[in-house]
Each structure stands twice: as structure tokens, then as C-alpha cells.
Amino acid sequence: MDYRTIVVELGPDAGCVARIRVAADLASCFGAHVIGASATGLRIDPVRGAGDDAAWYAELARRRRLGQAAWYGELLGNTLADAAPGITFSHHVVAEEPGWVLAQEARVADIVLLARPGPTGGGVPSLAAEVAEYVLLNAGRPVIVLSEEVRRLHGGHVVIAWDGQRAAARAVADAMPLLLRARQVTILAVWDRAGRPDANSEPVVGLRHYLQRYGIVAAVRTERTSLPVGPVICDVLRELGADLLVAGDYGHSRVRELVMGGTTRTLMRHTEVPVLFSH
Structure with a gap:
């Protein structure tokens, strides 16, 4: 009884590298494939008649998001190579919102590793909380929420x-x-x-x-x-x-x-x- 496909959330939070390392550790333990998921957000095309400037800014934003995703892909590959050389992995970049992307990826995986939402004041959930909750409710797969300090999930x-x-x-x-x-x-x-x-x-x-x-x-x-x-x-x-x-x-x-x-x-x-x- 093993996990064979592990999805890991890639993002700007401080725990991203630790999360990748945990994915590498699990992959080594179970012989799993790691999928790093990057969401670039919904693509919003300029409204017709908005002018050339609107189209230019939309394209600039698209390129910036793709550049960030490429950087996450490099981070994924370098971290996995350092932590667990030889395991297989892939990087999926999707132009949708993070919760939707992670839920879709998780449906064809065994488990998904997510950033732990931080405490929020006033009862208003943060964006990270909304992502984690959406994935849990919609993925149909187990999720593990992790803080940036975690280094290992099995054996304890x-x-x-x-x-x-x-x-x-x-x-x-x-x-x-x-x-x-x-x-x-x-x-x-x-x-x-x-x-x-x-x-x-x-x-x-x-x-x-x-x-x-x-x-x-x-x-x-x-x-x-x-x-x-x-x-x-x-x-x-x-x-x-x-x-x-x-x-x-x-x-x-x-x-x-x-x-x-x-x-x-x-x-x-x-x-x-x-x-x-x-x-």
C-alpha cells in the first residue's frame, strides 16, 4: 500500500522549498512520481475597444506569470535533484486559479501537499486558506497541510x-x-x-x-x-x-x-x- 503520485503546491510562500523536500522524501520512500503544480491565474483578455495599452499590459502580466512559473519549475527540479536524485517528476503550469488547479491535479494523484494557511483575524479567511479549503472539499483525495518547518512525514x-x-x-x-x-x-x-x-x-x-x-x-x-x-x-x-x-x-x-x-x-x-x- 503506497502513494505512487504526489502533487505538491508551488507558490511564493516561505515553506515552498520545505514542501518540495517533503515530497522528495515521500517519493523516495514509496517510489512515487512528483508533480509540481503552478497556477498562473485566470487569463483576462482586454475588453474590446480598451486600446493598445490595455493589450500591452495584459501581455506583460501574462509573461510575468509565465516567468514566475518557470522559476518554480527550476526550483522544483533543483530541490528534488538535491534531496532525492533519481526520482521522476513533472511540472504542470495551468492558467487557472490555484485552488482549481490543485484540485484537478489531485484527482489523478494519491495525495497533495499544500501550504498551511496562517491564522486570520476577524474570521475572514486568507487567500491561502481559501485554496486549501477548496482543494480539500473538491479534490476527492487526501491533502496534507504543512508548515515551513516540516522536514519528514513518515516514521514518527x-x-x-x-x-x-x-x-x-x-x-x-x-x-x-x-x-x-x-x-x-x-x-x-x-x-x-x-x-x-x-x-x-x-x-x-x-x-x-x-x-x-x-x-x-x-x-x-x-x-x-x-x-x-x-x-x-x-x-x-x-x-x-x-x-x-x-x-x-x-x-x-x-x-x-x-x-x-x-x-x-x-x-x-x-x-x-x-x-x-x-x-
Whole structure:
């Protein structure tokens, strides 16, 4: 069970090189092909009758965007050659918006590596947040959001945020190649109702047995709280010294088809470790 095609977002953020290096590490581990995706934005032709100046500026902007994309292609090739010589890669440049491009590329890949959105004030999502959320909702593939400090995704301590729901089950299946190579796996169940489940309570016990059939012996951590789930998960990750979080997309019934739930946005922006999301 491996990842054979890995898509990595190329962009101007400070974590781009680190993200490429993580892609190289995964590709070396799984024998995968890396696709670097560059989005140059929608091409906007000048309005008829706007004059020669409008056409000249439109062409200038187009050339500038293509020049930036070419630079990202060189960065991709040089970084991969340095980090993992011999792996195959390709650079795809598409004249569309970043979220759309990454979602399309991800649909014919196994996993996509994205820049982690930064915290935003006033509840207004940043452009980066909109890109990551759009890809998660529309790609049909797992995504991993990464900060610029991350250097490795496999071989560490993986925590599974488990609520027994469909999205969490999908995330576990999507993360199996990483779970099989993890040094340690912990199931984290956060509850907001009466009772305190343990390792032998449903739905935790079902996941434990499922993982055991793959040779994965998982520890269990349960938390009961009346607080928002996202910050509680972040606190437990720090306490456990986790290296990767596996989580389903937390949302609210049909609303989550259009809008992220608060827990997903908290985990996407505020976790100090990479997060593998599935929707």
C-alpha cells in the first residue's frame, strides 16, 4: 500500500522549498512520481475597444506569470535533484486559479501537499486558506497541510483524531501508507457528552482491531470536554509530541459541502504538526 503520485503546491510562500523536500522524501520512500503544480491565474483578455495599452499590459502580466512559473519549475527540479536524485517528476503550469488547479491535479494523484494557511483575524479567511479549503472539499483525495518547518512525514508518531464518522474512516484509509511506517500510533477520541469511553469502548475498539489486522498496535487517548474540539486536539498533540495528525473533515451536515466546520479550520491553521485531511 503506497502513494505512487504526489502533487505538491508551488507558490511564493516561505515553506515552498520545505514542501518540495517533503515530497522528495515521500517519493523516495514509496517510489512515487512528483508533480509540481503552478497556477498562473485566470487569463483576462482586454475588453474590446480598451486600446493598445490595455493589450500591452495584459501581455506583460501574462509573461510575468509565465516567468514566475518557470522559476518554480527550476526550483522544483533543483530541490528534488538535491534531496532525492533519481526520482521522476513533472511540472504542470495551468492558467487557472490555484485552488482549481490543485484540485484537478489531485484527482489523478494519491495525495497533495499544500501550504498551511496562517491564522486570520476577524474570521475572514486568507487567500491561502481559501485554496486549501477548496482543494480539500473538491479534490476527492487526501491533502496534507504543512508548515515551513516540516522536514519528514513518515516514521514518527501519528495521532488519529477519531469520532467514528465517515470522514474520519476515510482519513484512516487514506493515511494507511503512513500509519504502516509510523513509529507510534495513537487514537485520540474527544467527547462532548456524558460518559468517558476507554480503549474497549465503541467506536474506539473497532478502529483498534482494524489497525491490529495491519500489524499496527495503537495506543488510545480519550478526552471529555465542553470546550471546542479543535483547541483540545491541538493541546493533546503538543503533549504527546505528535509528528502527524490524521483527521476527517469536521463539518455540519450538508453545510460542510460548501463551508468548513470550525474544528477543521482550527486544525488547518493552528496545529504545529502536519495534518492529513480527508473529506
